[in-house]
Amino acid sequence: MKTLVLSANDLKACVDPDDLRARMRMALTDFAMNKTQNFPRQVVETGPSIALGFMPARSGSLVGYKAVALAPRNRKRGLNPHQGAVTLLDGETGEIRAIMDGSTLTALRTAAVSAAATEALARTDAKVLGILGAGRQAREHILALTRTRPIRKIVLWARDEGPGRRLIEELSDFPIELRPSPLEVARLADILVTCTASTEYLLTSDHLRPGSHVNAIGACRPGMREIQLMDRPGLGIYLDSSSACELEASEVKEPLNHGKLSRSLIRAEIGQVFASNEPGRRTNAEVTVFKSVGLGVEDLYAAAYAVERAATMRLGRTFSLSGGV
Numbered sequence: 001m002k003t004l005v006l007s008a009n010d011l012k013a014c015v016d017p018d019d020l021r022a023r024m025r026m027a028l029t030d031f032a033m034n035k036t037q038n039f040p041r042q043v044v045e046t047g048p049s050i051a052l053g054f055m056p057a058r059s060g061s062l063v064g065y066k067a068v069a070l071a072p073r074n075r076k077r078g079l080n081p082h083q084g085a086v087t088l089l090d091g092e093t094g095e096i097r098a099i100m101d102g103s104t105l106t107a108l109r110t111a112a113v114s115a116a117a118t119e120a121l122a123r124t125d126a127k128v129l130g131i132l133g134a135g136r137q138a139r140e141h142i143l144a145l146t147r148t149r150p151i152r153k154i155v156l157w158a159r160d161e162g163p164g165r166r167l168i169e170e171l172s173d174f175p176i177e178l179r180p181s182p183l184e185v186a187r188l189a190d191i192l193v194t195c196t197a198s199t200e201y202l203l204t205s206d207h208l209r210p211g212s213h214v215n216a217i218g219a220c221r222p223g224m225r226e227i228q229l230m231d232r233p234g235l236g237i238y239l240d241s242s243s244a245c246e247l248e249a250s251e252v253k254e255p256l257n258h259g260k261l262s263r264s265l266i267r268a269e270i271g272q273v274f275a276s277n278e279p280g281r282r283t284n285a286e287v288t289v290f291k292s293v294g295l296g297v298e299d300l301y302a303a304a305y306a307v308e309r310a311a312t313m314r315l316g317r318t319f320s321l322s323g324g325v
Helices: 008-014 017-032 102-121 136-145 161-170 182-188 242-248 250-257 270-274 296-313
Strands: 002-006 042-045 051-059 062-070 082-090 096-101 128-132 153-157 176-178 191-194 213-216 235-239 266-269 287-291 317-320
Touching: 002 008, 002 296, 008 096, 008 102, 008 296, 017 102, 017 136, 017 266, 017 270, 017 296, 051 296, 062 102, 062 296, 082 102, 082 296, 096 102, 096 296, 102 136, 102 213, 102 270, 102 287, 102 296, 128 136, 128 182, 136 161, 136 191, 153 161, 153 182, 161 176, 235 242, 235 270, 242 250, 266 270
Parallel strands: 002 096, 128 153, 128 191, 153 176, 191 213, 213 287, 235 266, 235 287
Antiparallel strands: 002 317, 042 051, 051 062, 062 082, 082 096
16 A cells, blocks of 8 residues: 655645534534544653653544654744644554644644634624734634634734744734733633643633633643633533543643532533534623644544545655555
8 A cells, every 4th residue: 555645735735724624523523423433642751851642543444643742842943842743544454544744734623623613602793813822823723713703803912922923924914913911812802712832821711701702722731721711600611522621621620620610511512512412602692612622533534634635636745665464
C-alpha cells in the first residue's frame, strides 16, 4: 500500500472551512450516538520541556491516531507548542494509509468544532467576537467563526501585546481591536473564544455578557484554567465529551467538586444538540458555554476528509513504507 503524506501547506490548500465544519458536526454527532470509539488521551511526561500525547479513535473502517509532542516553550521560539502527526490506518490490515501534519490539522479541526458549536448555540444576530489569546488558535477561530455569524467587530486580549499586534497585522482585513483585559473583552463579546495556555482563571461566568456564547477551548489538560464556571441565572454548558471533560477539564471538575457549579447546568454533549436530541440555546438572554478538550475522533474525521480532498486536488506525496512480510 502506498502511504500519502500531507504537509502543513497541503492541508491549508485542501481544507475548505465550511466542509470541515460539517465533518466535525458529523464526527461529534456520531460520537454522541455511540457510533465511534474514542479512547482517552494518554499523556506521558518525558521531562520539563516536552510531554508526549497519544489519541487513538475508530469509526467503522476508519482507524487512526494522533501522536503529538507538547512543548510549551515553543511559544518563545516562535513555534507551535503542539508538534506531531495524525496517522490513518487501513481498518483491516493496519497498513498506514496517510500521515499528515498534526499541528495544522489540530488547529483547523478545533476551530471547525467551535464554529459548529457556535452555529448551534450562538444568537443569530451576534456581531462582536471576543478572543482571549493571540496564538494559532486565535487566528484559526477568527477565520472560522466570522463565517458563521455577521461579525462587525473583533476584540482581542493578549497577555503579551507583541503577538496581539502581529495577529492584527496578519489579519488586516478584519476589524480587530486590542483590549487591555480579559474582563473588558468578555463584557463586549457576543461570542467569546478562550484559547490561551493559562493555569489561572482569567474570568468567571459572572463576567459574561447576557445572551453571549463562549467556546472555551484553551484549557484542554488538568491544571489548565481560563474561565471559572459558576452558577448564574440562564447559564447552559455543553461539552464535547462528558467522559473526557470529567478526566481533563479542571474548569468543569473543580467547581462541581466545590459546589460552585450545579450539575444541572451541564445540559448535554454538543453532539446531542447536533442530532436534535437536546435543545441548544433556549432564549436570547441566556449564556451558553461550549467546553471542549479535543477528541481523537475529531482528528480521525478531519484526516479522512483531508485525504479525500487531497486526492481530488492531487496534493501530497506518496511513499512505500511497508516492506511486506
